[in-house]
Amino acid sequence: MRSISINQFSKFFWIILSAQVAFGCTAHFPTAHPIPITYPVESEKGGGIFEQYATLYVPHETYQNQIKHRYPTVIILHGGFWGDDKETNRIAAHLVSQGFLVALPAYRGEKRYLDKAQGPGRVEFCAGEVADVRGLLEWLRHHPNVDSARIGIMGFSHGACIALRVATLESTLAAVVSVSAPTNAAKTYQHLRSHPFNDFGFAGWLATQLRSDVGFDPNENFYEWMQRSPVWSAARMVAPLLIVHGASDELVPVSEACNLRDALSQDGRTIREKFMSRIGRFTFINGSVCRPINFSPSPMTLMDLHLQLEWSAIDVWYFEKQGHIFSTSAKKVLEFGVTQFLREHLLGD
Numbered sequence: 624m625r626s627i628s629i630n631q632f633s634k635f636f637w638i639i640l641s642a643q644v645a646f647g648c649t650a651h652f653p654t655a656h657p658i659p660i661t662y663p664v665e666s667e668k669g670g671g672i673f674e675q676y677a678t679l680y681v682p683h684e685t686y687q688n689q690i691k692h693r694y695p696t697v698i699i700l701h702g703g704f705w706g707d708d709k710e711t712n713r714i715a716a717h718l719v720s721q722g723f724l725v726a727l728p729a730y731r732g733e734k735r736y737l738d739k740a741q742g743p744g745r746v747e748f749c750a751g752e753v754a755d756v757r758g759l760l761e762w763l764r765h766h767p768n769v770d771s772a773r774i775g776i777m778g779f780s781h782g783a784c785i786a787l788r789v790a791t792l793e794s795t796l797a798a799v800v801s802v803s804a805p806t807n808a809a810k811t812y813q814h815l816r817s818h819p820f821n822d823f824g825f826a827g828w829l830a831t832q833l834r835s836d837v838g839f840d841p842n843e844n845f846y847e848w849m850q851r852s853p854v855w856s857a858a859r860m861v862a863p864l865l866i867v868h869g870a871s872d873e874l875v876p877v878s879e880a881c882n883l884r885d886a887l888s889q890d891g892r893t894i895r896e897k898f899m900s901r902i903g904r905f906t907f908i909n910g911s912v913c914r915p916i917n918f919s920p921s922p923m924t925l926m927d928l929h930l931q932l933e934w935s936a937i938d939v940w941y942f943e944k945q946g947h948i949f950s951t952s953a954k955k956v957l958e959f960g961v962t963q964f965l966r967e968h969l970l971g972d
Contacts, residue, residue, distance in 0.1 A: 655719035656686040657712070659737050660726075664758035675755050676735040676742045677728040678707065680715045681768060694724040695773035695797070695969035696763055700756065700782025702803070704746045704832065706733035711779075714957065721962055722970055724768060728759050730785075748836035749784040749808065749851040756789050773797050773969045775862075777961070778804070779948065780875065787853035787860065787883075796862040798968035800961055803868055803948040805875045806883040807855075808833070809841040809848040814876055821873035822947065829874065854879075857886035863935040863968050865961065869945030870898075870912055877941065881913035884939050893936040900943050912941045938964070 658681065661674040685692065697718050701711045706729040715725040729735040730752040731744030744751060756776070764771040775798035778786030783804030790799045805811035812833050819827030834840065841848045849855055864887075868880035888894050898912065940960070942948070966972040 654683055655680045655716040655725075656683045657715075657737055658686070659735065659740070660762075662759055662762035664731075664755055666754075673743050675728065675731065675758060676740050677726055677759055678712070678715075678735060678737045679766075680712075680719050680725040680727070682719055685768065691767060693770040694722070694768055695775070696724040696726065696769045697965060697969070698726045698728070698756065698759060698763070698774070698776045700728070700776065700778035700785050702778075702780030702782050704733065704748075704781065704836075706730075706741075707736045709736065712736055717957065718962070718965070721966060723965070726759060726763060728755060730755050746836050748833055749781060749788060749805075750837075752781075752785050753788045753792070756785055757792065760789070760793060775799065775965055775969050777965070778802065780804070784808070784851065784853060788851075788856075790862055790864070791853060791856040791859035794859075794861050798865075798965055799860070799862045800865045800964065801867065801883075802961075803872060803875050804853070804866070804879065804883070806853050806879045808837070808851040809845065810882075811875055811879065812841060812848070815874065818873065826874055854883050854886050857883060858890050860887070861935065864937050865964050866937065866939045867948065867961065868939075868941055869948055870941045871944050872947045874947040877912060880939060880941070884913060884937065887937050894939060895936060896939045896941070898941050898943065899945075 658679045660677050660679050662677060663672045664675045665672055681694075684690065685694075699707075699711055699715055699718075701707045707727045711727055715727055718725050727736075729740075729742055730746070731742050732746045734741045742755075746752075760774065763769045763774060772795075774796060776786045776789060776796060777800035778784070779802045783801040784806070786799055787801050787804055787806065790796055812830060815821075815826045815830035815833070819830065837847050837851070838844075839847050853860075866880050866883060868875075868877050870877050884894055884896075896912075963972070
């Protein structure tokens with residue numbers, strides 16, 4: 624009998640899964656109205672201006688009555704490489720019910736869930752996608768229903784990497800939520816290659832995908848992997864930040880959250896850690912997930928001194944027995960405080 628390699632099996636499995644997402648029925652929500660939008664993005668390689676796709680969710684009443692009101696706004700950055708999906712749209716509708724406007728971009732080369740419109744370019748993994756999100760951020764700042772002083776970003780997996788990188792470049796963000804972020808791209812890649820059977824073989828397929836998106840192995844061109852790694856520029860993140868990670872993540876190990884926490888702590892920032900048990904209770908911890916923090920402030924670069932950064936406290940939440948948190952498993956994360964974190968920093972609750 625002909626054998627099937629792990630990459631062949633996992634590719635087939637995840638193609639079937641993504642097809643179910645792509646051809647599912649468009650979600651409808653009673654309190655939120657989706658508006659398809661395009662916005663300009665300046666090519667970082669001198670290719671001029673091109674249009675990218677996103678969906679803007681607004682309250683039905685605001686849309687129907689053309690109400691002139693400025694709302695705090697959240698940009699939700701999906702995980703994966705196929706575009707925003709049904710679950711991220713559900714999360715958007717939930718946040719609209721909490722008093723936010725919500726924008727969902729489909730990164731370059733991906734399809735918008737609302738109408739399957741596909742943007743130009745190709746997936747680059749936490750590189751050109753950063754320019755896409757910054758272009759959306761600039762577009763939102765000039766929208767009549769957006770309070771430009773109260774814009775936050777929440778990202779899942781690949782989207783969390785993008786969110787963190789945007790946070791290193793945009794000092795006016797009001798809040799940032801990172802869920803299951805690969806903070807060191809090279810280490811994530813090496814972990815996936817070393818554990819190809821994790822998550823029913825998705826890890827092996829994902830390692831191949833990342834290698835294709837970046838174009839090099841880390842030992843061939845480490846710079847390409849370093850620039851996709853927000854941990855290397857953690858000192859530039861000044862917004863209130865919530866880091867969420869599953870303690871049993873087989874794709875992006877919890878050490879990725881630990882390493883980001885450590886990098887942030889080197890600048891003397893206040894780190895508040897909580898552990899969410901399976902029965903839904905938060906407890907404060909002292910190194911039971913990550914190694915204890917060693918506070919030894921690192922020298923600031925000349926650029927950091929020039930910026931005179933004022934850092935906010937960092938919250939880190941670990942979820943017991945929780946694997947990689949895709950948008951499909953995000954409901955529990957939202958229920959256990961993430962929505963309140965956004966309300967606190969964007970609505971002033």
